[in-house]
Amino acid sequence: MAASKKAVLGPLVGAVDQGTSSTRxxxxxxxxxxxxxxxxxxxxxxxxxxxxVEQDPKEILHSVYECIEKTCEKLGQLNIDISxxxxxxxxxxxxxxxxxxxxxxxxxxxxxxxxxxxxxxxVESLSKRIPGNNNFVKSKTGLPLSxxxxxxxxxxxxxxxxxxxxxxxxxxxxxxxxxxxxxxSLTGGVNGGVHCTDVTxxxxxxxxxxxxxxxxxxxxxxxxxxxxxLPNVRSSSEIYGLMKAxxxxxxxxxxxxxxxxxxxxxxxxxxxxxxxxxxxxGCFLLCNTGHKCVFSDHGLLTTVxxxxxxxxxxxxxxxxxxxxxxxxxxxxxxxxxxxxTSEEIEKLAKEVGTSYGCYFVPAFSGLYxxxxxxxxxxxxxxxxxxxxxxxxxxAALEAVCFQTREILDxxxxxxxxxxxxxxxxxxxxxxxxxxxxxxxILYIPVVKPSMPETTALGAAMxxxxxxxxxxxxxxxEDLSAVTMERFEPQINAEESEIRYxxxxxxxxxxxxxxxxxSPESELTNEIIPAFQPQS
Numbered sequence: 031m032a033a034s035k036k037a038v039l040g041p042l043v044g045a046v047d048q049g050t051s052s053t054r055x056x057x058x059x060x061x062x063x064x065x066x067x068x069x070x071x072x073x074x075x076x077x078x079x080x081x082x083v084e085q086d087p088k089e090i091l092h093s094v095y096e097c098i099e100k101t102c103e104k105l106g107q108l109n110i111d112i113s114x115x116x117x118x119x120x121x122x123x124x125x126x127x128x129x130x131x132x133x134x135x136x137x138x139x140x141x142x143x144x145x146x147x148x149x150x151x152x153v154e155s156l157s158k159r160i161p162g163n164n165n166f167v168k169s170k171t172g173l174p175l176s177x178x179x180x181x182x183x184x185x186x187x188x189x190x191x192x193x194x195x196x197x198x199x200x201x202x203x204x205x206x207x208x209x210x211x212x213x214x215s216l217t218g219g220v221n222g223g224v225h226c227t228d229v230t231x232x233x234x235x236x237x238x239x240x241x242x243x244x245x246x247x248x249x250x251x252x253x254x255x256x257x258x259x260l261p262n263v264r265s266s267s268e269i270y271g272l273m274k275a276x277x278x279x280x281x282x283x284x285x286x287x288x289x290x291x292x293x294x295x296x297x298x299x300x301x302x303x304x305x306x307x308x309x310x311x312g313c314f315l316l317c318n319t320g321h322k323c324v325f326s327d328h329g330l331l332t333t334v335x336x337x338x339x340x341x342x343x344x345x346x347x348x349x350x351x352x353x354x355x356x357x358x359x360x361x362x363x364x365x366x367x368x369x370x371t372s373e374e375i376e377k378l379a380k381e382v383g384t385s386y387g388c389y390f391v392p393a394f395s396g397l398y399x400x401x402x403x404x405x406x407x408x409x410x411x412x413x414x415x416x417x418x419x420x421x422x423x424x425a426a427l428e429a430v431c432f433q434t435r436e437i438l439d440x441x442x443x444x445x446x447x448x449x450x451x452x453x454x455x456x457x458x459x460x461x462x463x464x465x466x467x468x469x470x471i472l473y474i475p476v477v478k479p480s481m482p483e484t485t486a487l488g489a490a491m492x493x494x495x496x497x498x499x500x501x502x503x504x505x506x507e508d509l510s511a512v513t514m515e516r517f518e519p520q521i522n523a524e525e526s527e528i529r530y531x532x533x534x535x536x537x538x539x540x541x542x543x544x545x546x547x548s549p550e551s552e553l554t555n556e557i558i559p560a561f562q563p564q565s
Contacts, residue, residue: 039059040060041114042116043494044118044119044278045489046122046212048209052071052073053071055068068097068101069101071093073093074089082148084146087211095276116494117501119489121286121289122207122212122289123289125235127183128141129197137211149182150404152185152189159252166248167249170240171233171239171249172332172333179235180234180235181237181253188255205259206261209286210225217273225262226263228264228288229265230287230333231288232245232334237249237250240334266336266337267495267496282493282498290308293308293314293455294488299317304317306452306455307452310456310458312356313351313355315350315434315441317347318346318347319335327444331351331399332346333347352398354392358426358429360372361394362423362426376461378420385425388410388417388422389532389533396544399437406542407540409539438452452472457482470521477515478516479513479515480512
């Protein structure tokens with residue numbers, strides 16, 4: 031029986047899904063897209079100061095190896111031969127910035143996470159140097175100048191961390207987003223590791239010209255970044271190198287996509303106008319705009335969606351980015367202690383079925399789309415003596431839905447064609463109350479695939495379809511049909527609008543909390559004691 035089962039399975043593809051809060055390794059059947067096994071490890075986030083968010087690059091790398099080994103063990107228990115794994119794709123949290131030493135392989139500082147706010151003063155001083163009538167940064171990158179993107183994080187590291195400065199001077203430093211750090215390490219590290227990234231991750235650095243698809247000399251000069259530390263930019267689907275260690279040694283790494291692009295591919299949004307919303311640490315709505323860069327008038331980003339092969343055309347997307355979605359649940363668990371596990375939030379919210387007029391704006395890292403307001407901070411308002419933790423839990427779920435409504439409204443205005451339904455994925459979509467709330471607040475149906483791991487699936491599809499691997503067909507007729515769960519709006523439109531307009535009032539109250547003079551932003555000018563320059 032076991033032998034025949036092995037024979038039937040055919041080629042398999044693995045996917046590393048390295049997110050902000052966890053790392054996973056998943057293995058799919060390339061013919062049916064069925065998920066066969068996976069393993070997940072939570073990743074620590076460090077908050078050394080207010081507004082600072084860091085992770086240990088070595089812990090991230092170790093978690094990837096651990097997930098690969100454990101998944102291979104589980105496949106063994108299922109009698110599945112791991113030699114059937116023909117390729118590995120990588121999907122990753124975007125923008126998070128790592129600088130490491132190519133001689134020792136050691137990171138020169140912690141990874142500075144996309145949510146981190148220490149660069150606010152860097153952003154303010156840089157923005158003064160952009161001419162009002164020629165925002166060349168936005169026209170070349172599709173991005174607003176913000177703490178969110180890698181270039182300003184890298185600039186901060188070069189200004190403040192002596193180890194990084196010294197390694198750059200001595201030509202030992204390599205920069206990369208998490209995908210680059212992982213691929214370099216997995217393909218050999220100091221022993222011939224491949225230093226590369228793909229177009230989707232490169233498009234989030236603010237150093238990449240999304241029209242020419244190359245690192246941009248003018249942008250690198252503007253941010254003061256030496257071009258020799260940047261990775262080579264490749265397509266999202268080609269063989270970058272081979273695994274050099276562990277259970278899957280010798281298997282090609284042949285897919286690489288930033289997590290939101292990977293989810294767009296995994297949701298099979300290959301047609302212009304198709305969109306998906308991923309509920310992870312943050313919330314990201316992407317709409318495929320085809321071969322054309324569409325620039326937003328309503329606070330959305332223009333980004334590279336994917337380029338599935340060296341000679342394949344590039345596709346672009348409009349993106350609405352919300353910083354805090356699942357992170358608000360983690361905050362209720364770790365900071366307030368009102369839940370012990372993330373799953374408990376659904377139970378609390380269910381007990382009351384309403385926020386009872388309580389609104390929660392989780393602007394922990396300022397507000398992203400559509401406002402781009404770094405001065406905002408989190409608020410909970412509309413409290414009465416009647417409010418309890420269940421109402422706050424409900425308000426936290428509503429906050430995720432209201433923020434999605436804001437970026438969906440912006441998307442509809444930019445595209446001119448309102449979305450008739452919303453395709454969703456990500457960890458939070460298993461929360462049925464959240465999904466129903468989302469349908470009610472958007473007032474359109476919300477559609478969720480029964481296999482929610484679309485980010486990993488997208489990375490696996492890119493890896494399996496790569497030239498030289500060729501085990502996954504991306505032809506429309508070969509893509510397997512996906513079973514969906516559908517949530518229809520259940521409240522009347524008027525009630526939906528009233529709740530949304532009250533939310534907007536709460537958002538206005540969250541703005542303007544932090545001024546440049548506040549102690550929080552002064553901290554960013556200090557040099558961390560551990561890394562003070564030698565006099």
